Amino acid sequence: MRRVESTVRTALVLPLVATLAACASLGAPRPAPDYATSLDEADAALTLGRTDLAVSALERAAQADPTRKDPWLRLAALHAQAERPGAAAQAAEEVLRRDPADADARALLLNSSLRLATATLSRARRES
DSSP states (O other), rough: OHHHHHHHHHHHHHHHHHHHHHHHHSOOOOOOOOOOHHHHHHHHHHHOOOOOOOOOOHHHHHHHOOOHHHHHHEEEEEHHHTOOOHHHHHHHHHHHHTTTTTTHHHHHHHHHHHHHHHHHHHHHHHHH
């Protein structure tokens, strides 16, 4: 009798566990888009004038393939255009870690560094 009760209990519990497992997997996060998809999303966002979305997509691309310099170079340019010299300089440095001879990254880093230095000097003059 106990064996029959155990079998019946197992037969009732297994479908419930399977259903709960299936429901839990529905809420699981989707895998991150791959490198090419992220670059396409960045292009689409820029076409729509959504720099914020383009930056997020380029950050995902950089994460998807950490060896590539292109997302970092594009991020540096976007940050420079948006007058965020600190972020532009950091992104340009990431490019130079991957390709020390990249002339565009060097120019962006130099420009961003000069902007930071100028802003710092202006602030110091105002405060003194």
